Amino acid sequence: MDIDGVLLLDKPKGCTSHDMVDFLRRRFGLRKVGHCGTLDPLATGLLVLVLGKATRIQDLLMAEDKTYRGTMRLGQITDTQDADGRILEERPVPSYSLDQLEAVFAKFSGEFLQVPPMVSAIKHHGKPLYKLAREGKVIERPPRAVEVYSYRILEWKPPMLGFEISCRKGFYVRTYCHDIGLALGCGAHLAELRRLQSGNFSVERALSFASLQQMHRAEELLPHVLSLPEVSRIRRQ
Secondary structure (H helix, E strand, O other): OOOOEEEEEEEOOOOOHHHHHHHHHHHHOOOOEEEOOOOOOOOEEEEEEEEHHHHHHHHHHHOOOEEEEEEEEEOEEEOOOEOOOOEEEEOOOOOOOHHHHHHHHHHOOEEEEEOOOOOOOOEEOOEEHHHHHHOOOOOOOOOEEEEEEEEEEEEEEOOEEEEEEEEOOOOOHHHHHHHHHHHHOOOEEEEEEEEEEEOOEEHHHOEEHHHHHOOOOHHHHHHHEEOHHHHHHHHHO
């Protein structure tokens, strides 16, 4: 059975975006499946999956702005810029006031330059940087223009700092945490991350992976798939 449309999935922690694509292909016998914006294994939340003819608008959906809620751990710098990496350095965490934190967050709002992390899918001479990183290689990465539209500090319980941001595509939240840590002077890495929104698609409408695992036939999946006209209507809202 061919299915054309978009599936909003709440990705669990510990698996890759490609794992979700492979699961759909195998479980439901789907030939064309893609995802619109990678979520690292550490991250949870909204993963926009395109099925069948919807793969034609994959790039369009991938270009949507994103909203994330996360937690950074101050005082530790890791080689991947997140909690899955090896700790390279530990530093004491001062008793920052909210005003001090706000001042640093403000420096990383609006449009600014960001150097992509080595552990990323960006390719160097056709080879993903994360594969080169596994070989112990470090490649010079030119900075890229990124944009944070809005941010909020949600909670400050040293050394854990909760935040929420809305940003343009191509933004690395891991690097955002790393750079804020360096600006503070104590270092930081991304401890937790959840994608809440991509364009007008919200995680509140997403199907849980646990529910997906209970399905075995394409007919069971179909009611959860947004048709192409529905996708167009939601994007125009």
